[in-house]
Amino acid sequence: xxxxxxxxxxIAKIILILVxxxxxxxxIAFLIYAERKIIAFMQSRIGPNRVGPIGLLxxxxxxxxLFLKEDLIPAGADKxxxxxxxxxxxxxxxxxxxxxxFGRDIVIxxxxxxxxxxxxxxGVLFLMAIFAINVYGIVLAGWSSNSKYSLFGGMRSCAQMxxxxxxxxxxxVGILMLSHSLSLRSIVAAQSKHWFILMQMPAFIVFLISSxxxxxxxxxxxxxxxxxxxxxxxxxxxxxxxxxFFMAEYASMIxxxxxxxxxxxxxxxxxxxxxxxxxFFIKVCLMLFFFIWLRATYPRLxxxxxxxxxxxxxxxxSLLWILITGAILI
Amino acid sequence: xxxxxxxxxxxxxxxxxxHPSTHGVLxxxxxxxxxxxxxxxxxxxxxxTGMEKTVESERYIQAITIVDRMDYLSCFFNELGYILAxxxxxxxxxxxxxxxxxxxxxxxxRIASHLVWLGTHALELGAMSVMLYTFRERELILELFEMCSxxxxxxxxxxxxxFYLDFPKGFIDRVKDFIDIFPSKxxxxxxLLTKNVIWKERTVxxxxxxxxxxxxxxxxxxxxRASGVKWDIRMAHPYSGYEFFEFEVPVGKHGDVYxxxxxxxxxxxxxxxxxxxxxxxxxxGSVSINNPDIILPSKKDAQIGMEEMxxxxxxxxxxxxxxxxxxxxxxxxxxxxxxFYLVSDGGNKPYRLKVRTPSFxxxxxxxxxxxxxxxxxxxxxxxxxxxxxxDVDR
Numbered sequence: 001x002x003x004x005x006x007x008x009x010x011i012a013k014i015i016l017i018l019v020x021x022x023x024x025x026x027x028i029a030f031l032i033y034a035e036r037k038i039i040a041f042m043q044s045r046i047g048p049n050r051v052g053p054i055g056l057l058x059x060x061x062x063x064x065x066l067f068l069k070e071d072l073i074p075a076g077a078d079k080x081x082x083x084x085x086x087x088x089x090x091x092x093x094x095x096x097x098x099x100x101x102f103g104r105d106i107v108i109x110x111x112x113x114x115x116x117x118x119x120x121x122x123g124v125l126f127l128m129a130i131f132a133i134n135v136y137g138i139v140l141a142g143w144s145s146n147s148k149y150s151l152f153g154g155m156r157s158c159a160q161m162x163x164x165x166x167x168x169x170x171x172x173v174g175i176l177m178l179s180h181s182l183s184l185r186s187i188v189a190a191q192s193k194h195w196f197i198l199m200q201m202p203a204f205i206v207f208l209i210s211s212x213x214x215x216x217x218x219x220x221x222x223x224x225x226x227x228x229x230x231x232x233x234x235x236x237x238x239x240x241x242x243x244x245f246f247m248a249e250y251a252s253m254i255x256x257x258x259x260x261x262x263x264x265x266x267x268x269x270x271x272x273x274x275x276x277x278x279x280f281f282i283k284v285c286l287m288l289f290f291f292i293w294l295r296a297t298y299p300r301l302x303x304x305x306x307x308x309x310x311x312x313x314x315x316x317x318s319l320l321w322i323l324i325t326g327a328i329l330i
Numbered sequence: 331x332x333x334x335x336x337x338x339x340x341x342x343x344x345x346x347x348x349h350p351s352t353h354g355v356l357x358x359x360x361x362x363x364x365x366x367x368x369x370x371x372x373x374x375x376x377x378x379t380g381m382e383k384t385v386e387s388e389r390y391i392q393a394i395t396i397v398d399r400m401d402y403l404s405c406f407f408n409e410l411g412y413i414l415a416x417x418x419x420x421x422x423x424x425x426x427x428x429x430x431x432x433x434x435x436x437x438x439x440r441i442a443s444h445l446v447w448l449g450t451h452a453l454e455l456g457a458m459s460v461m462l463y464t465f466r467e468r469e470l471i472l473e474l475f476e477m478c479s480x481x482x483x484x485x486x487x488x489x490x491x492x493f494y495l496d497f498p499k500g501f502i503d504r505v506k507d508f509i510d511i512f513p514s515k516x517x518x519x520x521x522l523l524t525k526n527v528i529w530k531e532r533t534v535x536x537x538x539x540x541x542x543x544x545x546x547x548x549x550x551x552x553x554x555r556a557s558g559v560k561w562d563i564r565m566a567h568p569y570s571g572y573e574f575f576e577f578e579v580p581v582g583k584h585g586d587v588y589x590x591x592x593x594x595x596x597x598x599x600x601x602x603x604x605x606x607x608x609x610x611x612x613x614x615g616s617v618s619i620n621n622p623d624i625i626l627p628s629k630k631d632a633q634i635g636m637e638e639m640x641x642x643x644x645x646x647x648x649x650x651x652x653x654x655x656x657x658x659x660x661x662x663x664x665x666x667x668x669x670f671y672l673v674s675d676g677g678n679k680p681y682r683l684k685v686r687t688p689s690f691x692x693x694x695x696x697x698x699x700x701x702x703x704x705x706x707x708x709x710x711x712x713x714x715x716x717x718x719x720x721d722v723d724r
Contacts (some may be wrong), residue, residue: 043462148343152365152705218456219528299528300456302706303365 005111012113018129020117024097028250029059035292042296063243071239074146082143086237086244089137093251096130099123100258101185103268103277115268116185123184124176127259128169131214135161137248138178138216138233145236153232160213160220163310168210170318171203175263188267190327197264200325204264206318211256213306216249218295220306257287341370345708347376353450353712354719356693360700360708369701369709372693377723385683389649390416390490393680397670398484400685401721406432406439407663409488411620411647412683414500414569415659415672416490419652427615429571430493432652434505434608435487436570441512442471443664444594444601448519451591451713455532460522467515470508477501490650491625492618502609509606533588536575537699537711540585547695551666551688553715556593557585563662568659574605574611587714594716597664608636617639624650649678665689665716689721 026148033048033055040047048055073082120126135158142154176182178199179190190196197204213220234245261267263285270279346357354377361369381400385393398405399410409635410432411490417424452460473724487493501663523529541550544557554561564572580596582589601638618626620623624644629640654676660669675681692715699711 039459043459044466045462115684148341221456296459298457298524299452299523299526299532300706302704304534304704305531 005109007315008109008111009113012108012111013117016113016115017117019095020097022152024094024251024254025247027254028247029063031250031254031288032062032246033059033154034288035295038289038292040295042293066240066243069239071241072236074236076146077236078144078146081140083241085141085144086241086248088140089134089248090244090251092137093248093255093295096127096134096252096255097128097258100255100262101188101267102258102280103275114185118252119183119185121181121183124172124182124187126163131161131165131168134248134252137245138182141237141245142233145233147236149235150233153235157180157216157233159307160216161205161304163307164210164213165275167206167310167314167318168214170315170322171207171210172202172263173322174203177322177325177329184262184267188269191266191269195264195266195269200264202321203318203325206314206321207260207264209314211260212291213310215252215256215291217291219298221298221300253288254284257284257291258261260287334568338363343705346372348420353717356712356717356719356722358700358708365705366558367700367703367705370697370708372480372696374690374693374719374722377719379720379724381724382683382685385680387679389678390652390680391645393683394488394490395484395486397683397685398486399720400687400724401663401665401689401718402444402483402670403440403718404664405484405486406435406488406564407661407668408626409486410436410570411659411661411663411668411670412672413488413490415657415670416652418657418659419655419674420490420650421653422491422619422624424492424619424620425613425615425617426571427613428617430574430608430612431493431497431568431617432488433572433575434605434612435478435621437608438471438474438505438508440601440664441598442468444598445471447594447664447713447716448591451710451716452523454709454713455529457522460519463515463519463522464475467512474501474504474508477504489618489625491621492616492620494626496617502612502694505605505609509602509609512602513599516595520595524586524595525695530588532707532710533591533714534586535584536587536703536707537714538584538586539695543698544585544695547698549665549695550691550692551716552590552593552597553692553695554666556589557580558583563660563667567660569659575607577604587710590714651676651678652680652689660686663688665718665721666692685724687721687724689717690717693717693722 036058037047037055048058051057051061068169073079096119099120101114101116101119105112105114107113138157138161139154141151142152142157145151175187175196178196179187181187181190237245244277258280261280265283268276270276270278274282341362343360343362344357345360347355350501357373357376359371359373362369369594379399381396385396388396394409394412400408427598445468449461449464449468450638452458463556466676468537475485475487478495478501479485481487518655539553539557541559543549544554544559549557550561558581560579560581563569564577567577577600580593582593622638622641624645626632627635627642631638632642633639652674654674656671658669658671660667662668668688669686671682671684671686672680673682690694696712696715696717700708711724
């Protein structure tokens with residue numbers, strides 16, 4: 001690589017990172033708005049409609065409000081961990097998005113810029129590692145708050161997220177066997193003929209259930225089950241630290257939707273009348289809609305029953321599916 | 331030697347009085363082993379308002395507005411129970427139209443109360459949409475109450491000896507509209523819950539209360555009937571004309587949270603049945619007894635007639651006296667047996683009013699139901715007993 005092309009590459013990368021970061025933040029903001037509107041529609045309510053036209057500026061009003069709130073650290077809390085926990089959560093949530101490809105390569109002055117922040121050849125493993133770190137944010141928040149409700153929330157999510165990483169990882173194995181690669185970019189490329197969902201439907205179901213549990217979304221939102229645990233691990237958090245947890249939750253939702261799209265629905269591939277990243281965006285939005293729809297419909301399961309379901313049903317099933325996939329391939 | 335014994339400790343968790351799902355201000359002291367409840371102690375009194383005592387310093391007619399506010403989700407039952415007790419001491423037999431009107435209002439109120447229960451119960455198990463659907467229908471009922479009494483809750487519409495005003499024009503038609511649409515709405519809630527796997531997983535076999543325990547604790551209402559005891563005061567000791575209506579008393583088998591849910595859902599259907607019979611056969615006639623010592627004359631008469639004006643002045647300033655004696659009258663409120671023990675010393679104010687509230691008795695059985703279950707199920711069990719803290723503390 002010449003010096004000139006390196007500079008072009010560097011500038012392009014920095015711009016790409018900034019664009020992705022801002023786009024992710026905006027998506028989170030409007031995802032919260034969309035969730036409130038969609039659920040309101042499903043529940044025969046109106047939803048936010050005061051700030052801006054049809055309430056479109058509501059997310060910015062919320063963020064401003066959270067900024068202006070007093071930032072409390074409860075007495076007896078472990079201050080260092082208390083501050084560190086939301087940072088870990090938000091950091092890992094954003095980090096995970098960096099390996100997701102969302103478009104074809106673009107070429108500027110003979111320099112190939114892939115539309116992906118970094119094309120790791122172990123992308124899937126990297127994601128699993130990041131998800132594992134994500135648990136720390138919640139566990140530490142629950143532990144350091146010096147509150148019993150938070151502790152319960154932290155404990156529950158610790159058990160739940162660690163257990164559900166197993167089927168989440170195993171559900172991807174079939175895909176890896178089909179595409180012969182751990183890089184998400186190659187996985188998308190391998191789906192140019194047909195999407196993996198056609199061959200890996202059972203794996204997709206496992207993936208879907210695990211990803212709902214992994215993001216602590218309804219009906220598996222035990223760590224923050226408000227009727228039981230007040231607000232779970234973030235009971236004691238206020239102001240911007242609370243906003244960080246909130247952002248992290250929605251960022252993980254987006255990342256996992258994007259991952260599902262990449263693994264099972266052909267990523268950014270689609271008919272050519274729309275640019276690839278628009279296809280990617282539409283698919284992610286449909287996945288997110290599914291997440292929101294679930295929340296409006298289902299009651300919450302009980303935490304120990306979910307764990308039992310994971311160890312006795314989901315895990316054996318996903319192992320079996322790997323065997324079947326292997327048998328078919330041979 | 332190394333001591334290998336692991337030290338085990340239990341944890342005390344204060345649930346409430348400020349907690350999202352303790353139905354007001356109930357405080358539960360939970361002794362926990364991990365997430366399992368070993369012991370639960372309800373602490374009450376955070377909503378104590380001294381209503382029984384306040385009533386002693388108010389005239390009989392004024393006390394209606396006070397008893398109204400005890401169980402704020404079923405005000406008509408409080409009114410009816412109290413008024414029936416006063417009428418019993420006065421030895422009054424009200425016209426049939428009054429009885430039918432009271433039944434219509436009470437059964438509408440029962441549906442409204444059960445809708446709040448269903449909404450909060452589902453919300454506590456995480457199904458939040460159901461809550462908004464039930465409140466949508468409850469709104470229709472509250473509008474009906476507003477139409478006839480001017481108030482949506484705590485309406486103070488009933489009077490000793492009947493009603494001050496008849497149902498307004500068009501009220502019966504709107505009640506008919508409501509009973510036409512409501513059964514389909516119950517089906518709508520049931521589609522979301524009754525056969526839902528997660529809902530059944532969360533409620534079947536949970537918080538079991540045996541029939542024997544239920545009777546020993548004095549539990550009544552749907553909570554008792556879910557345990558398999560067919561005891562409904564409307565059936566056993568009909569009051570206010572319930573003997574004229576045909577309805578069934580739904581009974582559960584296992585006494586768990588799911589059975590309590592099924593029983594209350596069926597009760598709403600039966601209430602609709604009673605209301606439609608009452609509306610069909612509503613007799614014509616006066617809406618109060620003909621006794622100027624107890625019933626206020628109409629405003630128009632009081633402004634021109636000498637006698638009426640004197641009666642008006644007398645009732646408003648001094649009320650009416652009730653003969654010496656005591657009585658106990660119980661009505662079947664949405665929560666169970668709501669009993670009023672009224673003692674009169676012959677004056678114009680109650681000497682003593684003791685209220686036997688269903689929530690208070692049902693709450694006693696709560697620690698029994700909570701023993702050995704998980705903390706997530708605690709809220710489900712509380713919701714299934716359908717307590718109202720205003721009713722417990724009064």
